[in-house]
Amino acid sequence: MSGEDAPAQQQNAVDQKQETKPTEEPKTEPPKTESPPAAAAEAAATPAATTEKVPEEETFTYRALVLTGYGGYDKVKLQVKKGKPTLKAGEVLVRVKACGLNFADLMARQGLYDRLPSPPVTPGMECSGVVEAVGEEVTDRKVGDKVMVLNRFGLWQEVAVVPANHTFLIPEGMSFEEAAALPVNYITAYMMLFDFGNLRPNQNVLVHAAAGGVGIAATQLCKTVKDVTVFGTASASKHETITQGGVTHAIDYRTKDYVEEVRKISPKGLDIILDPLGGSDTHKAYNLLKPMGKLITYGAANMLAGQKKNLLAVAKNWYHQFSIHTLSLIQGNKSVCGFHLGYLDGETELITEAMNTILDFYKEGKIKPRIDSTWHLEQVGDAMRKMQERNNIGKVILTTEPMPEEEKKEETKKEDKKEDKKKEDKKKDDKKKDDAKKEEKKDDKKKEEPKKEEKKEEENKEEPKKEEK
Amino acid sequence: MSGEDAPAQQQNAVDQKQETKPTEEPKTEPPKTESPPAAAAEAAATPAATTEKVPEEETFTYRALVLTGYGGYDKVKLQVKKGKPTLKAGEVLVRVKACGLNFADLMARQGLYDRLPSPPVTPGMECSGVVEAVGEEVTDRKVGDKVMVLNRFGLWQEVAVVPANHTFLIPEGMSFEEAAALPVNYITAYMMLFDFGNLRPNQNVLVHAAAGGVGIAATQLCKTVKDVTVFGTASASKHETITQGGVTHAIDYRTKDYVEEVRKISPKGLDIILDPLGGSDTHKAYNLLKPMGKLITYGAANMLAGQKKNLLAVAKNWYHQFSIHTLSLIQGNKSVCGFHLGYLDGETELITEAMNTILDFYKEGKIKPRIDSTWHLEQVGDAMRKMQERNNIGKVILTTEPMPEEEKKEETKKEDKKEDKKKEDKKKDDKKKDDAKKEEKKDDKKKEEPKKEEKKEEENKEEPKKEEK
Numbered sequence: 001m002s003g004e005d006a007p008a009q010q011q012n013a014v015d016q017k018q019e020t021k022p023t024e025e026p027k028t029e030p031p032k033t034e035s036p037p038a039a040a041a042e043a044a045a046t047p048a049a050t051t052e053k054v055p056e057e058e059t060f061t062y063r064a065l066v067l068t069g070y071g072g073y074d075k076v077k078l079q080v081k082k083g084k085p086t087l088k089a090g091e092v093l094v095r096v097k098a099c100g101l102n103f104a105d106l107m108a109r110q111g112l113y114d115r116l117p118s119p120p121v122t123p124g125m126e127c128s129g130v131v132e133a134v135g136e137e138v139t140d141r142k143v144g145d146k147v148m149v150l151n152r153f154g155l156w157q158e159v160a161v162v163p164a165n166h167t168f169l170i171p172e173g174m175s176f177e178e179a180a181a182l183p184v185n186y187i188t189a190y191m192m193l194f195d196f197g198n199l200r201p202n203q204n205v206l207v208h209a210a211a212g213g214v215g216i217a218a219t220q221l222c223k224t225v226k227d228v229t230v231f232g233t234a235s236a237s238k239h240e241t242i243t244q245g246g247v248t249h250a251i252d253y254r255t256k257d258y259v260e261e262v263r264k265i266s267p268k269g270l271d272i273i274l275d276p277l278g279g280s281d282t283h284k285a286y287n288l289l290k291p292m293g294k295l296i297t298y299g300a301a302n303m304l305a306g307q308k309k310n311l312l313a314v315a316k317n318w319y320h321q322f323s324i325h326t327l328s329l330i331q332g333n334k335s336v337c338g339f340h341l342g343y344l345d346g347e348t349e350l351i352t353e354a355m356n357t358i359l360d361f362y363k364e365g366k367i368k369p370r371i372d373s374t375w376h377l378e379q380v381g382d383a384m385r386k387m388q389e390r391n392n393i394g395k396v397i398l399t400t401e402p403m404p405e406e407e408k409k410e411e412t413k414k415e416d417k418k419e420d421k422k423k424e425d426k427k428k429d430d431k432k433k434d435d436a437k438k439e440e441k442k443d444d445k446k447k448e449e450p451k452k453e454e455k456k457e458e459e460n461k462e463e464p465k466k467e468e469k
Numbered sequence: 470m471s472g473e474d475a476p477a478q479q480q481n482a483v484d485q486k487q488e489t490k491p492t493e494e495p496k497t498e499p500p501k502t503e504s505p506p507a508a509a510a511e512a513a514a515t516p517a518a519t520t521e522k523v524p525e526e527e528t529f530t531y532r533a534l535v536l537t538g539y540g541g542y543d544k545v546k547l548q549v550k551k552g553k554p555t556l557k558a559g560e561v562l563v564r565v566k567a568c569g570l571n572f573a574d575l576m577a578r579q580g581l582y583d584r585l586p587s588p589p590v591t592p593g594m595e596c597s598g599v600v601e602a603v604g605e606e607v608t609d610r611k612v613g614d615k616v617m618v619l620n621r622f623g624l625w626q627e628v629a630v631v632p633a634n635h636t637f638l639i640p641e642g643m644s645f646e647e648a649a650a651l652p653v654n655y656i657t658a659y660m661m662l663f664d665f666g667n668l669r670p671n672q673n674v675l676v677h678a679a680a681g682g683v684g685i686a687a688t689q690l691c692k693t694v695k696d697v698t699v700f701g702t703a704s705a706s707k708h709e710t711i712t713q714g715g716v717t718h719a720i721d722y723r724t725k726d727y728v729e730e731v732r733k734i735s736p737k738g739l740d741i742i743l744d745p746l747g748g749s750d751t752h753k754a755y756n757l758l759k760p761m762g763k764l765i766t767y768g769a770a771n772m773l774a775g776q777k778k779n780l781l782a783v784a785k786n787w788y789h790q791f792s793i794h795t796l797s798l799i800q801g802n803k804s805v806c807g808f809h810l811g812y813l814d815g816e817t818e819l820i821t822e823a824m825n826t827i828l829d830f831y832k833e834g835k836i837k838p839r840i841d842s843t844w845h846l847e848q849v850g851d852a853m854r855k856m857q858e859r860n861n862i863g864k865v866i867l868t869t870e871p872m873p874e875e876e877k878k879e880e881t882k883k884e885d886k887k888e889d890k891k892k893e894d895k896k897k898d899d900k901k902k903d904d905a906k907k908e909e910k911k912d913d914k915k916k917e918e919p920k921k922e923e924k925k926e927e928e929n930k931e932e933p934k935k936e937e938k
Contacts, residue, residue: 291815294665322794325791326751326791327807329805333807333813338803
């Protein structure tokens with residue numbers, strides 16, 4: 001429930017970190033502010049190649065992403081750790097295949113998330129992989145089990161030690177990427193909608209950031225209930241996708257006032273509002289509630305402005321933070337709830353119950369995680385940027401698959417291009433406004449994306465063979 | 470939803486009130502502060518006798534309780550109104566048999582409830598009776614239907630005009646008293662537990678004032694769900710009754726710290742807390758919640774101290790009023806809800822849905838309103854006192870049956886006795902503390918109660934015959 005019963009894996013993670021040789025830190029890279037992946041990639045190149053072939057206790061090494069300090073994307077570095085983690089009773093060792101990125105990871109990087117211990121520390125709340133060893137007293141997991149994992153942190157690495165009851169068996173037909181995309185977003189959406197929200201037929205729901213991980217999960221879960229209307233906010237370019245995914249009314253929050261748009265269609269207001277934004281948007285949401293309506297706030301994305309901590313944004317969010325008197329709640333017949341999965345560790349029973357229902361939905365074909373893009377560990381900075389700049393539709397995934405040499409070269413070229421691009425951007429900055437600039441960056445990136453996606457798919461085809469061995 | 474769509478019956482009530490002859494106000498009674506019923510009874514004696522036999526439009530009269538100004542129990546007076554109310558489309562005229570008392574009525578008398586228009590006005594949010602006339606466009610109610618009624622106010626009178634969709638058919642075997650006891654308490658408890666609370670098997674619930682109307686309804690409704698644990702607060706003398714009624718752990722809030730008592734049994738805290746108290750108790754409740762717990766606050770009973778508005782109590786309640794930041798909700802994974810049925814008028818669909826489930830529970834024998842005591846309209850002051858001093862176990866009911874002459878004489882004697890009693894009390898007051906005094910008063914009253922209850926039962930036996938005509 002509290003920090004006291006933090007999972008054993010955390011302590012391991014810390015131990016491992018201390019075993020990391022300082023010489024493995026990237027040295028050759030000149031100080032950069034926005035292009036860490038190349039640096040990290042170089043640092044990790046040699047050890048990565050040897051990881052799979054030398055599993056002996058003493059020479060056991062694995063790659064891990066480490067948050068080295070609070071700040072921009074470059075603060076997450078790829079390091080090589082040495083020494084096979086030991087298992088305590090009730091724990092399992094998971095060979096990680098894919099990891100999910102979450103908003104909390106972005107907040108954590110800026111020092112805005114208190115569930116992550118101080119750097120240096122390995123972030124990552126969810127992953128998928130294969131059980132490689134089981135500790136004593138573990139009865140329901142065995143070596144070779146494909147599992148997805150939910151943990152407070154520490155999963156962005158090739159090997160993770162976690163309590164067995166933090167793992168869930170991956171059902172038939174679910175890929176490792178899907179499995180890494182599922183836990184945080186779907187449990188969050190499920191508990192908000194079905195526990196706090198008590199969603200029932202004919203109700204209407206507002207889903208902010210409907211193209212994000214939680215947004216897509218929430219939309220799909222809403223559709224498991226009869227005649228639920230989903231209002232979803234997203235920039236216009238994402239409307240087609242989210243509408244196909246189940247959003248009834250897509251609203252472009254950049255060009256329209258979402259409150260007005262909702263009122264046009266539902267003058268009485270809304271039954272459930274999922275609010276990841278915080279600040280003044282929480283006030284708007286509260287006023288948009290019907291009697292017996294539920295506002296469920298689960299983040300403060302408005303605090304994230306830019307890649308480093310933006311004190312003005314934080315202060316503004318704090319200043320506008322929603323505070324509510326019971327008298328107002330009584331007279332309005334309203335409910336205000338707060339949710340964050342990161343503060344629910346210890347509630348294994350609740351989480352397992354939710355996960356079982358979610359997996360049933362998956363087996364029945366009612367839900368399916370949508371993967372936006374998959375990135376190598378070396379590309380974690382780009383992956384985070386894509387999410388933070390809201391250029392994703394669905395989940396951003398990291399894969400632990402080693403990066404092919406030719407791709408690394410390409411990556412370096414891209415980094416150079418990005419540098420040029422940045423310079424160009426800076427010039428344009430004087431003429432154009434922020435929003436317009438973002439749109440352009442996004443378009444440029446989109447052109448690059450399909451190539452990456454295709455390559456990824458080829459790699460995926462190979463993967464199942466390896467596991468069958 | 471708001472005051473704009475207040476039921477038509479309210480306007481009628483106001484019209485009727487204006488037709489009341491000022492000469493019907495009690496004149497002969499010397500000014501008293503605490504014994505209005507006798508006065509009101511005298512005033513109403515003659516018209517009451519003629520009500521049933523002269524139903525012609527012009528000479529139509531009926532008795533009505535009227536709040537004449539904010540203050541003590543004597544501010545609610547029994548008056549006789551003249552002129553048959555006219556029906557608008559969609560309305561029905563109900564011949565009222567029994568009325569329920571609610572905490573909001575007590576708050577209203579002190580001027581602490583903004584859903585009741587300014588005095589003079591007839592209070593009363595619920596009643597039962599027989600449909601005597603139907604307006605145009607009413608298709609689902611007919612003359613002779615036995616109904617229970619839920620309205621914003623205006624039901625403490627012999628005749629009430631209400632929208633047909635504010636009435637619910639009384640099921641077979643339910644007495645008028647039970648029917649008058651049901652709507653407010655059971656809909657309130659139902660919506661709090663099953664809509665906001667999302668009550669599920671194995672959960673635990675704290676019910677404050679577990680011997681009160683909502684408390685008993687909530688306890689019974691909790692028991693419709695498998696393995697729900699109910700913590701109920703009440704003074705020790707009521708423990709046997711509430712335990713028999715379904716409370717798992719009865720806690721004497723007068724002698725024990727209920728927070729400690731709950732923690733002893735459920736160290737992790739509670740899933741649902743129903744809080745009618747407000748002020749500092751809301752803070753305690755919030756801290757007692759488990760992760761994913763729901764605090765549902767539905768009143769500010771702590772504001773009621775004494776029969777007249779107690780500015781200190783009001784100020785204290787205001788000062789301690791619970792206010793919550795979203796950040797705390799997020800980190801705690803908690804929900805804070807406010808509920809008040811009085812602000813839900815207009816939400817006919819929600820209310821009808823809840824009522825249908827409640828009536829199903831009744832038919833299945835899962836719930837049964839518990840009547841504490843039944844009082845004549847003339848005794849409304851005593852009835853309110855009983856409730857406000859927390860001497861009731863279950864619902865306090867008013868009946869519109871005329872008071873038998875011999876009972877009236879007894880009543881007058883009792884009033885005299887009470888005056889003596891009060892003088893005695895004042896003397897004792899110097900020696901004893903407030904609490905002790907209340908306990909004694911309660912005991913005295915209990916001795917008188919059984920007689921009244923027996924008489925009531927005899928009257929009830931006669932009633933069904935009349936209705937069959």
